[in-house]
Amino acid sequence: MKKPEILIAGAGPGGAIAAITLAKQGIPVILVDKETFPRDKICGDALSGKVVEVLRKVDVDILGRLQLSPIQVGSWGVDFYAPNRKLLHVPFKTNYVKTDKAPGYLTTRLDFDNFLVEEVRKYPEIDFRESCEMKTFERIQGDWKVGFKSGAEVQVKMIIAADGAHSAFARKVGQIQMEKSHYCGGVRAYYTGVTGMDSDNFIELHFIDDVLPGYFWIFPLPNGRANVGLGMRSDKISQKKIDLKKLMEKIVTQDPVLSKRFTNATCEGDIKGYGLPLGSKKRKISGDGFVLVGDAASLIDPFTGEGIGNAMMSGWMAGNKAIEALSANNFSSDFLKKYDDAVYARLWSELRLSKIMQEMVNYPWLFNLVVNKANRNEELRTTISCMFEDLDMRKKLRSPRFYFNLMFADKAK
Ligand SMILES: Cc1cc2nc3c(=O)[nH]c(=O)nc-3n(C[C@H](O)[C@H](O)[C@H](O)COP(=O)(O)OP(=O)(O)OC[C@H]3O[C@@H](n4cnc5c(N)ncnc54)[C@H](O)[C@@H]3O)c2cc1C
Known part of the structure; x- marks a missing residue:
């Protein structure tokens, strides 16, 4: 096999999909991760419809294996709890019938990332190295000389940096700095015995006063477990001097409504935290x-905190761009800039709308409204449901008419 010209740093969802995309074209790549799989990743563990979309593009059989796998449960919608505690029950699809082809899934990252890595291991084109931390990267005559913690070195034409929220490569070479107003802090823990979860595994987002402008979540997992956590923008955490772990403990033990659901619940292990680089600004x-791919490229949805789908989408696009670069033998910034264009052409309109929705959370009265x-207007409920299926429907949020209808068209239907 030819010498690999591409190195992918990080075998999370973004890096794994980039590697598979290249390997499917018979292109040899080196994929390194500093951890050994299965490894944990602090996350809410919710896979959105975009994960399904990317797997369908990359290899529909991988999607089929995920759909039949016991590591996941299908999710059919989202329960929004407004600051006034009123529930809005929104299916991802209107009038759905439950099958094994759910619009979204819930699976621990320990299992899901290992599932993808098992797919990676099937390709002889992928030289997959675990416990292999990328430490140095140096430009030498148009190539990259990459050094690993072990002391080993490789020389390649191109790096796909998919090394997550704390990517040293994105900081040092990509010049992406952490900005608190475009960054979020999140904590999560696993529980058993939480009561009142939806039988169709709707994910729950609670926009309660204590966590505004963030939210508290309960996401059902296989075997009766739940991923419970909360997230908030980092500038707000600093302004309000909030300790997210303590706040989460307080909600679970003292919140007048939610604590009742945890009376007989057991927390497995500790509450753990990690950063979320938001895509509320173009980079x-x-x-x-x-x-740069996924969290290294700051592509997390600023309203929902969803980053797995965007990591996989950008990983697929990065793989395709690398294929073009190899065939044109052109790895220049001018040539690779088309990657930025492709990523933002696909993701920017939804990231921008999510930024608007993130702002709306600053106005609890609007959210309550x-x-x-x-809840009183079926047409509006259907519109919100359709926003999950159809991006054009989300554009309604930018239209003054939507708010006019909201204010004045509340006839019960
Ligand atoms: C609390 C919390 C809740 C979240 N909830 C959700 C959710 O419910 N749904 C959702 O879609 N998203 C969620 N996210 C976001 C999601 O976790 C990320 O967007 C996603 O993991 C990004 O994937 P990635 O492949 O870019 O990076 P990662 O999954 O972080 O993978 C990066 C990989 O790079 C490796 N690595 C790092 N440095 C090096 C190095 N120097 N050398 C070699 N390897 C290296 C790491 O070991 C890791 O395996 C949440 C995030 C947080 C923090």
Whole structure:
């Protein structure tokens, strides 16, 4: 086999999909991860419809194996709890019938990332190295000389940096700095015995006063477990001097409504925290001989905190761009800039709308109003449901007419 010209740093969902995309075209790649799989990743563990979309593009058989796997449960919608505690029950699809082809899934990252890595291991084209931390990266005559913690070195034409929220490569080479107003802090823990979870595994987002402008979540998992956590924008955490772990403990033990659901619940292990680099601002995510993927490229949805789908989408696009670069033998920043264009052409309109929705959470009365009205108005409920299926429907949020209808069209239907 030819010498690999591409190195992918990080075998999370973004890096794994980039590697598989290249390997499917018979292109040899080196994929390194500093951990050994299965490994944990602090996350809410919810896979959105975009994960399904990317797997369908990359290899529909992988999607089929996920759909039949016992590591996941299908999720059919989302329960929004407004600051006034009113529930808005929103299916991802209107009038759905339950099958094994759910619009979203819930699976621990320990299992899901290992599932993808098992797919990676099937390809002889992928030289997959675990416990292999990328430490140094140096430009030498148009190539990258990459050094690992073990002391080993490789020389390649291009790096796909998919090394997550704390990517040293994105910071040092991509010049992406952490900005608190475009960054979120999140904590989560696993529980058993939480009561009142939805039988169709609707995920629960609780926009309660204590966590605004963030939210508290309960996500059902296989075998009666739940992923419970909360997230908030980092500038707000600093302004309000909030300790997220203590706040989560307080909600679970003292919140007048939610604590009742945890009376007989057991927390497995500790509450753990990690950062979420948000895609609420466009960045330059490529340069001479490299592209950034997923969290390294700050692509997390600023309203929902969803980052797995965007990591996989950008990983697929990075793999395709690397294929073009190899065939044109052009790894220049000018050539790779088209990767930025492709990623933002696909993701920017939804990231921008999510930024607007993130702002709406700063106005609890508006949130309460939307939920109250939607509960009385079937058309509005259907509109919100359709927003999960159809991006054009989300554009309604930018239209003054949507708010006019919201204010004045609350006839019970
Ligand atoms: C609390 C919390 C809740 C979240 N909830 C959700 C959710 O419910 N749904 C959702 O879609 N998203 C959620 N996210 C976001 C999601 O976790 C990330 O967007 C997603 O993991 C990004 O994937 P990635 O492949 O870019 O990076 P990662 O999954 O972080 O993978 C990066 C990989 O790179 C490796 N690595 C790092 N440095 C090096 C190095 N120097 N050398 C070699 N390897 C290296 C790491 O070991 C890791 O395996 C949440 C995040 C947090 C913090």
